[in-house]
Amino acid sequence: MDRTLEQTAQYFIDLEERYGAHNYHPIDVVIHEAKGVWVTDVEGKRYLDCLSAYSAVNQGHAHPKILQAMIEQAHRVTLTARAFRNDQLGLFYKALCDLTGYQRVLPMNSGAEAVETAIKLARKWGYKVKGVPDGKQEIIVCEGNFHGRTTTIISFSTEPQYKEGFGPLTPGFVVVPYGDADALEAAITPNTVGFLVEPIQGENGVIVPPEGYLRRAAEICKRHNVLFINDEIQTGLGRTGKLFVQDYEGVRGDILILGKALSGGFYPVSAVLADDPVMGVFQPGDHGSTFGGNPLAAAVARAALSVIVEENLPQNAAVMGAYFKEQLEEINSPLIKEVRGRGLLIGVEMKPEAGGARRFVEALRDRGILSKETHVHTVRFAPPLVIKREEIDWALERIRPVLHGQF
Ligand SMILES: *Cc1c(COP(=O)(O)O)cnc(C)c1O
Numbered sequence: 001m002d003r004t005l006e007q008t009a010q011y012f013i014d015l016e017e018r019y020g021a022h023n024y025h026p027i028d029v030v031i032h033e034a035k036g037v038w039v040t041d042v043e044g045k046r047y048l049d050c051l052s053a054y055s056a057v058n059q060g061h062a063h064p065k066i067l068q069a070m071i072e073q074a075h076r077v078t079l080t081a082r083a084f085r086n087d088q089l090g091l092f093y094k095a096l097c098d099l100t101g102y103q104r105v106l107p108m109n110s111g112a113e114a115v116e117t118a119i120k121l122a123r124k125w126g127y128k129v130k131g132v133p134d135g136k137q138e139i140i141v142c143e144g145n146f147h148g149r150t151t152t153i154i155s156f157s158t159e160p161q162y163k164e165g166f167g168p169l170t171p172g173f174v175v176v177p178y179g180d181a182d183a184l185e186a187a188i189t190p191n192t193v194g195f196l197v198e199p200i201q202g203e204n205g206v207i208v209p210p211e212g213y214l215r216r217a218a219e220i221c222k223r224h225n226v227l228f229i230n231d232e233i234q235t236g237l238g239r240t241g242k243l244f245v246q247d248y249e250g251v252r253g254d255i256l257i258l259g260k261a262l263s264g265g266f267y268p269v270s271a272v273l274a275d276d277p278v279m280g281v282f283q284p285g286d287h288g289s290t291f292g293g294n295p296l297a298a299a300v301a302r303a304a305l306s307v308i309v310e311e312n313l314p315q316n317a318a319v320m321g322a323y324f325k326e327q328l329e330e331i332n333s334p335l336i337k338e339v340r341g342r343g344l345l346i347g348v349e350m351k352p353e354a355g356g357a358r359r360f361v362e363a364l365r366d367r368g369i370l371s372k373e374t375h376v377h378t379v380r381f382a383p384p385l386v387i388k389r390e391e392i393d394w395a396l397e398r399i400r401p402v403l404h405g406q407f
Pocket of ligand 1: 054110111112113115146147148149198202203231232233234235259260
């Protein structure tokens with residue numbers, strides 16, 4: 001096929017640069033189509049996706065079962081708003097409750113909205129159930145956290161760039177070091193209503209806390225009548241080798257926050273899960289969203305969940321992740337500081353003298369691997385959970401020389 005002007009990558013890059021807000025610094029690859037673990041750019045070059053849209057496409061790109069559900073539902077009805085009921089929402093609720101063991105679901109769209117919802121829920125619970133005076137509720141969060149980009153959420157970010165110039169910020173948050181359960185306990189006051197935590201910090205560079213941290217944190221929260229709010233938007237739904245990271249330590253967030261892979265990448269769908277004593281504090285009119293829980297989202301999400309179960313994706317993530325990580329650990333490049341992660345959420349931290357992860361990410365792109373730097377020095381490898389061993393081997397052949405600095 002002849003290449004027209006419209007098919008060259010530079011044309012699309014120029015359009016984005018000319019007309020879009022410059023709030024991102026993307027890797028320059030212009031994707032035209034994607035299937036499973038593979039994506040193809042506008043010039044016909046194929047890449048292995050090792051980012052999975054930050055774990056939103058755990059099921060692989062364009063999974064046929066989710067695609068089918070989306071098309072069928074789009075032909076019937078896409079949006080009713082919650083003014084009316086629809087015949088998809090209840091089915092989605094039931095599927096998610098059956099899968100997770102939680103009693104109630106509150107559906108939203110983006111991850112940040114679900115985090116906002118969890119914050120409102122915890123504050124309301126603190127006020128109505130725990131008896132904290134309204135306006136005095138405190139939520140404890142962790143250093144290096146990432147929970148989204150709304151004004152309230154960036155108010156408790158510890159990344160200066162995320163907050164600078166966006167004041168006035170929302171009060172009511174207390175920051176403690178990540179992975180330190182004693183610091184959590186010491187920060188609790190009579191006004192503490194919740195502890196919001198990522199069970200592995202993805203955006204902070206794939207930081208895995210010490211073994212037992214979540215168990216201790218959950219126990220401390222219980223003892224002090226504080227809600228344990230677990231943000232598994234990135235780590236959940238199979239990514240780390242179990243359905244949720246909390247399953248590794250046999251704990252259960254009083255509030256569990258999901259997003260990203262909840263729709264397999266087709267549509268923004270997020271959800272907040274809790275049991276009756278917590279979710280019951282919301283009354284009609286307390287909270288809502290025009291698109292939250294719409295029938296298209298509900299149908300897509302239900303299909304996305306069934307793919308995770310039917311294809312044993314957590315199990316594949318455990319097996320393939322262990323293999324991938326072990327092979328990365330064997331690379332033995334003087335430029336690598338550490339390989340860490342769980343399941344198919346793996347970070348390779350480069351030494352400071354390696355000159356930053358971005359160079360490596362761009363060199364990987366040139367060899368057909370799409371990854372992304374996280375937090376300056378770390379390259380993240382998080383392919384769709386449907387990846388096969390031969391595909392990991394294909395990736396490793398290309399990753400090895402790059403991590404040795406051969407660009
Ligand atoms: C991506 C992410 C969010 C925010 O989700 P958006 O859909 O981008 O708003 C929140 N928490 C965690 C842990 C995330 O990885």
